[in-house]
Amino acid sequence: MTTTALMNQQFRLAARPVGMPKRSDWEEITEAVREIGDGEIVVKVLYLSLDPAMRGWMNEGKSYIRPVAIGETMRAAGVGVVVASQSDKFAVGDTVSGATGVQQYWAGAADDKHANFYKIFPAMAPLTTWLNTLGMPGMTGYFGLIESGQPKAGETVVVSGAAGAVGMTVGQVAKQLGCRVVGIAGGKEKCDFVVNELGFDACIDYKNSAVKDGLKEHCPNGVDVYFDNVGGDILDTVLTRINLRARIVICGAISQYNNTTPVKGPANYLSLLVNRARMEGIVVFDYADRYHQGVAAMAKWMQEGTFKSREDVVDGLDNFPEALLMLFEGKNFGKLVLKVADA
Ligand SMILES: NC(=O)c1ccc[n+]([C@@H]2O[C@H](COP(=O)([O-])OP(=O)(O)OC[C@H]3O[C@@H](n4cnc5c(N)ncnc54)[C@H](OP(=O)(O)O)[C@@H]3O)[C@@H](O)[C@H]2O)c1
Secondary structure, three states, rough: OHHHHHHEEEEOOOOOOOOOOOOHHEEEEEOOOOOOOOOOEEEEEEEOOOOOHHHOOOOOOOOOOOOOOOOOOOOOOOOEEEEEEEOOOOOOEEEEEEEOOOHHHHEEOOOOOOHHHHHHHOOOOOOHHHHOOOOHHHHHHHHHHHHHHHHOOOHHHHHHHOOHHHHHHHHHHHHHHOOOOEEEEHHHHHHHHHHHHHOOEHHHEEEOOOHHHHHHHHHOEEEEEEOOOOOOOHHHHOOEEEEEEEEEOOOOOOHHHHOOOOOOOOOOOOHHHHOOOEEEEEEHHHHHHHHHHHHHHHHHHHOOOOOOEEEEEOOOOHHHHHHHHHHHHHHOEEEEEEOOOOO
């Protein structure tokens, strides 16, 4: 295949955003896909994962991963199909997952360590599920809860962002382990979903009720594990209800990502001292060599019908800048995915 006949539309970072990203923070470029050489492949991107972390990657400064440079294609995970190959690792027609970036085609070395492509199996689950439960958010929820939260049967697990990608995994894994699970989410529809569809024991609608009252009502024995996806006031409130030797998993703080003022830390942190509790940050990549275990466990539960994955698909690469904002406005219902092309 002559890859130079393929035109590649992509979004590059044009400016570091202040507050919420704007369309002018991106530059949209279309150029021909380059010729590939020995050991290289071209991947046609089908779906992209839109993640809250992308907002952090747009900032300058030290983090667990280097920032996206100005002028660089925006980093994103994606799934796609190999359309050209000069590598033994992948054949034309293979379906793969990796860091494709926000673009239509990825070209480079099949073993590129940043892209980190691996084969996925569409017969096992829909492609979008490979970006959710069987992908990075699922691994975050699964390993973050089990390794850092260390929940035991009968304990109470509270998770914020409960109807989102990571949150829905955390709550369902905790149910599989025999815990009482209380979600925190924005709005009645999301709360009804996590209780009625995902089997959580209760859900607190933080937009329409006081989290403190909800915790009193739904966690009569206190909170043993809090899996925090949102930070800010919700984290502060949960800290007032934790038990002796509670585990607080700091997974994310989406309420703080677009701040133009300093991040708001928890005023109630002395509750950790009083309760000999532990607060620990996690980064999903630390569990990369065990992802296959998480995939196997959750795929089995899904096949048995005791575990669900929900994705919210926005159609069209052109819509990337606005679609990304949905995460920070709570407009996504399930894992937010951008459809780039048909298979
Ligand atoms: N540490 C890691 O390795 C790792 C890996 C993946 C993700 N994460 C983190 O995990 C968290 C969840 O990510 P995700 O991909 O699963 O996203 P998600 O939950 O699918 O989507 C984001 C959700 O956050 C909620 N939200 C937005 N603004 C909020 C606010 N001000 N206060 C409270 N909730 C707010 C919204 O839900 P509501 O409608 O319910 O408000 C929104 O739908 C993020 O903080 C992300 O950075 C961490």
